[in-house]
Amino acid sequence: EHNAKQLRQYKLATLNFVGQLLSSKGFLNKVMTQGNASEVFTQRMQPYYLQAVEIILKIVTYFTEFRDTYSVSKDAVPGIAKFWRAILKVVYDVLDKVNALLPLDAFVNVISELIQHTDSAIRRKAMNIFNEKIVSFEGHAPEGSEDILVKMINNLTLVIQKESTSLSSEEDSAVNKQSALLCIASLAKILGNLYPGQFAEAIPIIIGADSLQSGNPQLQISSL
Secondary structure, three states, rough: OOOOHHHHHHHHHHHHHHHHHHOHHHHHHHHHHHHHHHHHHHHHHHHHHHHHHHHHHHHHHHHHHHHHHHHHHOOOOOOHHHHHHHHEEEEEEEEHHHHOOHHHHHHHHOHHHOOOOOOHHHHHHHHHHHHHHHHHHHOOOOOOOOOHHHHHHHHHHHHHHOOOOOOOHHHHHHHHHHHHHHHHHHHHHHHOOOOOHHHHHHHHOOOOOOOOEEEEEEEHHHHH
């Protein structure tokens, strides 16, 4: 019963509302109060955070694919193409606000789940989010978080191994491996001097058949 323009406006209004809710002082105060009052609150909320991030990443994937397909179609309207670029910024803003609600340990747990997702695009975007978080630390891991972050090294090397046997295209698999290698490199910058042993354990995978000795030049460069 509604035309395409109305449906686009509805999607944008919905996402704007979610963004406003996630940044409202009343909502944030409630989350903070619950977190301070109960140690199990974050643990109880984690499945909901995981579901929220997963859904947002699916929206990002769908909107991006639609935008790219539409923008090169012969009937593309510049104003509509501009809308899809703009709404993606809103989606990413919502994603940032959801991530801001998560304590670091819960954030790492959510990412650990998502990098095992059946959708290769979600695996890649989850690793990109994780890397952005590590880069935001500006060379120093938050105090007390080192052990949590170090555990991700093994998770990321497992991603590299599993991508070689996944059903994804060869190109997708290579890009995802590069994302995992970038995360390991970012972790090494802030933790390499403190935990050399854990990084040393990753070297056989990084220089092995799944990475450096693969036939993909870009993947070889990332491995180096």
